[in-house]
Amino acid sequence: MAQPKIFLVSPAFHGYWRTIERSLTKRGYQVITHVYDAPGTLLERLRNKALHDLPEYLRPARFENLVTEQALTRFREVNPDIVLVVKGDQLGSSWWDAVSTSEVRLVTWMYDEFRRMRYSDKNFDLNLLGEIASYSPGDVANLTARGYKATEVPLAYDTDIDIIPVQGSEITFVGARYPGREAMLLALHQAGVPVKAFGKQWSRHWWDMARTRNFKNPGIASGRDLDRPHAYGVMAGSPATLNIHGDQDGFTMRTFEASGVGGLQIVDRVEVERYYDPGKEVLVYGSEEELIEVCQRIFADPQWAHTIRVAGQKRTLSEHTFDQRVKMLEDLWT
Known part of the structure; x- marks a missing residue:
């Protein structure tokens, strides 16, 4: 029987995606990862800086479109059974529309509160996120009360990374x-x-x-x-x-x-x-x-x-x- 194929879509964020990828592999999945804000050329680094730091009204739309199109291209190439998105608030509506209307199973895992991200049910259908997993008990309670599918999944310790000992007295x-x-x-x-x-x-x-x-x-x-x-x-x-x-x-x-x-x-x-x-x-x-x-x-x-x-x-x-x-x-x- 073929291994289920997971498309992991994650920010670079201190390299935690590598550990998530390894943990999924241990569970028997075939994992293909796309880091949507991976550092690259100077232009790409400036793009990521803009998407992370600028207010909504100052973010160049073409930057978001580029990030979204790259993710969509990989999604179509991979043709996965399951999509696991980590945070994903830099991805535009065309990404969410394409994934939610496909046959894949979709889970979005949040390591931040919604109030600090670009999602808003005033201009975005949160149902497009699929099953929502969040580290925030407050968000889970709020989302569940409003009829969304939300589950609390706490954050974790990365056992795979090397520790460089630094002894100190403070x-x-x-x-x-x-x-x-x-x-x-x-x-x-x-x-x-x-x-x-x-x-x-x-x-x-x-x-x-x-x-x-x-x-x-x-x-x-x-x-x-x-x-x-x-x-x-x-x-x-x-x-x-x-x-x-x-x-x-x-x-x-x-x-x-x-x-x-x-x-x-x-x-x-x-x-x-x-x-x-x-x-x-x-x-x-x-x-x-x-x-x-x-x-x-x-x-x-x-x-x-x-x-x-x-x-x-x-x-x-x-x-x-x-x-x-x-x-x-x-x-x-x-």
Whole structure:
């Protein structure tokens, strides 16, 4: 019997598509992947920058049309049984019309909230997305209440990527520099807790400051932007790593990565209990004072901290990898 053929359509987004592809292959599928915003020529990079960053009314229509036509061409060449789209909000209406009117089974997996994407049921029929899988419980509840097919599928830890060990003595944070995060890290520093932030907006390297135009010193130790192997190594090699969310209602990839790599995760949302046991597999804080106390205990009681670190990694590897998430997605097209 021939293997079912899946056409995986994904953004480049830190290379997660490779892991999704491998997990699907392990499940017995023949997988053909199309990365719709893959870096290419200078013109293509400018196109992708426009599609990602410009307001809707400033996006050149021909750029979207080119992305859409390339995806359609590959779709027709591949002639798949199943189409799995990851996010896909750069693809135009002709893509969705063609796929939804074909005989394929279609699932669209979202790692962001709809309010941050280009979809709107005011000018787009969300039914064209097929079965919607989302990391956002709020979106799933909202979509289901309005009659759409939506299922919560959380994000995951990528077990396939190499980890480059980076040992450190500071509590770490890897991510964007937002005012709330900066204030929390500065409070730790002022309380005598060693802390270090990584990312281009934190970095004091001249090139990072020039390209971000962020010349203000954060007042804490900082490092440059990290690729995933080094970011994983930093989280694994530090006494603990912080997971400070923005305004997401779903849990980001970092939630599963921080514990998956063997790091001791300190997270700012008690709702993490849906995936981990707070106090036993991860640490949770609700205020600046609580965070300081948690960090101080980590340094004072390393055995306690180690026990939580080990338990968090064990839970991740058993329940929160891309292999497990692909099984959940598979239920939506079988």
